[in-house]
Amino acid sequence: MALSKFAEQIIRFQKQHDMTDGEMAFSSHFSVEKIHDFKSGEATPTTDEEKKLREYMNSN
Secondary structure (H helix, E strand, C coil): CCCCHHHHHHHHHHHHCCCCHHHHHHHHCCCHHHHHHHHHCCCCCCHHHHHHHHHHHHCC
């Protein structure tokens, strides 16, 4: 299964900032499980979740 564009953006952000799922979860106020599930495709973020995570990534 191919990664979603959003999952690829999360992974790219983490690589640019040398950030683990745990570090990103803590600083973005999402659970580690949510971050992992968004990246793996196990869960699709709601519109609000995606908006909040994009705002976090764009501000850092």
